[in-house]
Amino acid sequence: MSPQAIIAPSILSADFANLGAECSRIIGATANWLHIDIMDSHFVPNLTFGAPVVTKIRSHVERPKTVKGNGTFDCHMMIAEPKKWVKEFQKAGCDLYCFHYEAAVNSTAAESPFETTDRKTNPKELIRFIHESGMQAGIAIKPDTPVDVLWDILENPIEAEQPDMVLVMTVEPGFGGQKFQERCMPKVKALREKYPDLDIEVDGGVSLDTIDVAADAGANVIVAGTAVFGAQSPRDAIVKLREAVEKRRK
Numbered sequence: 092m093s094p095q096a097i098i099a100p101s102i103l104s105a106d107f108a109n110l111g112a113e114c115s116r117i118i119g120a121t122a123n124w125l126h127i128d129i130m131d132s133h134f135v136p137n138l139t140f141g142a143p144v145v146t147k148i149r150s151h152v153e154r155p156k157t158v159k160g161n162g163t164f165d166c167h168m169m170i171a172e173p174k175k176w177v178k179e180f181q182k183a184g185c186d187l188y189c190f191h192y193e194a195a196v197n198s199t200a201a202e203s204p205f206e207t208t209d210r211k212t213n214p215k216e217l218i219r220f221i222h223e224s225g226m227q228a229g230i231a232i233k234p235d236t237p238v239d240v241l242w243d244i245l246e247n248p249i250e251a252e253q254p255d256m257v258l259v260m261t262v263e264p265g266f267g268g269q270k271f272q273e274r275c276m277p278k279v280k281a282l283r284e285k286y287p288d289l290d291i292e293v294d295g296g297v298s299l300d301t302i303d304v305a306a307d308a309g310a311n312v313i314v315a316g317t318a319v320f321g322a323q324s325p326r327d328a329i330v331k332l333r334e335a336v337e338k339r340r341k
Contacts, residue, residue, distance in 0.1 A: 093283070094290050096336035097312040098329050099124035099165050101294070102148075103139065103267045104316030110144070111151035117319060118152050120326040121333075124163040124187075125152065126294065126314045128267075129180075133171040134194050135265030142176070142183040149184030159227065159255075159290070163187055165312075167231065167294065169264045172198045174212050174220060179204065181224045188221045189229030189258055189292075190214075192240055214244050215252040222251050229292070231258035238278040245286060255290065256312065257282055261305070262295030267316050271296030276308040283309025287341075299328065302335040311336055 100122050105113040114125055127145060132138040145164065155162040166185040170176060173190035180188055192214055200212040202220070214230060221228035230244065238259075247253055259278050262269035272295070282291050292312035293305045299318060306313075313332050322328035 093287055093309070093340045094311045095340070096333045097123045097159070097290070097292075098319075098332050099126040099163075099292070099312060099314050100319040100325075100329070101126040101128060101267065101314050101316035102320075103128045104320040106320075111148050113320070114148045115151045117325055118162060120319075121329050122319065122325075123161050124159075124165045124312075127164055127166045127185075129166055129168050129170060129176075130265060131170040134191065135169045137265045142179045145180060145183035145185060154184070155186060159187070165189060165229070165292075165314075167229075167258065167264075167314075168194075170194065172201065174198060174217050175201050175204050175206070177217075177221055177224050177226075178202065181226055185226060187227040187229055187256065188224075189231055189256065190217060190221075191231045191233070191264070193233060193236060195230075215247060215249075218244075218254055219249075219251045227255040229256040229258055230254045231260060231264075231294075232278070233260050233264060234262070234272055234275050238281050241282075242285075245289075256292055257289060258292040258294055258312075259310070260295055261293050261297065264295075269296055271298070271301040271304075273301075273304055276304060279305070279308035279310050297332075299331055302332050306336045306339045311340075 200210040293310040294314035
């Protein structure tokens, strides 16, 4: 059977003035994970927050008792130098560090914000480094990045260099509130057909109006911002999103 449904509301839609309480409230409304969008104004034009904020909200949400369990902090690293920040986010309480393929192939191998190097990194090396740092590793692709770039990474026989999750962006990364791009669904379908046990996440414009399309394609990790945080009943919204995925599991 394909992986279970995981609902990961994006805190980009939360009330930032009450962020800790908001995160606790949504986990209490039966969300599995929290999706935390980290933007550096370089890889994407927007700027959100860094490791100190993650540290603060971690104190409001109990750490998961199992790998990928409830309370997982799914940090979506929309940053130009993803390897530099692995250790900082691990210390802050990140559980799953999801970097962008497009950033990884253009970034350096520096292992901290204070280090500089001319040596380049690559996705496999970065995945290994994330695992060695004690976190799960995710790899994300933008809407215009073909899914084919992931085959060599996913078929790598070295377990330490295999990602634990793939994120298919269904909007251009950088801003919330964008319209869901159905054209990205063939990538999700191709991933699900080749890797039936893989956790496949979709992020961008996912709501009760678009969840069926994403679930039909094979997505099981669902990022939804306004659809959950803006709902009159976040619990009801989460239940409906989860049911849409669960009824399509094979």
